[in-house]
Amino acid sequence: MLVTLNIPEELAMRLDSLEHKLPQILELGLRERKLLIEAGIYKTLL
Numbered sequence: 501m502l503v504t505l506n507i508p509e510e511l512a513m514r515l516d517s518l519e520h521k522l523p524q525i526l527e528l529g530l531r532e533r534k535l536l537i538e539a540g541i542y543k544t545l546l
Contacts, residue, residue: 536542
C-alpha cells in the first residue's frame, strides 16, 4: 500500500537514510503505542 504523509522537515531528515526500514519502524512504533495504552500510560491515544 502506498501511503503519503506530511511530516516535519526535521523528522524527514532523520528518516531519509532509513527509508527502506520504514515499515519496520512503523510496526515497532505501533506495538509500543499499543502496549503503553494497555498499561494505562497513554490513556488519551486512540
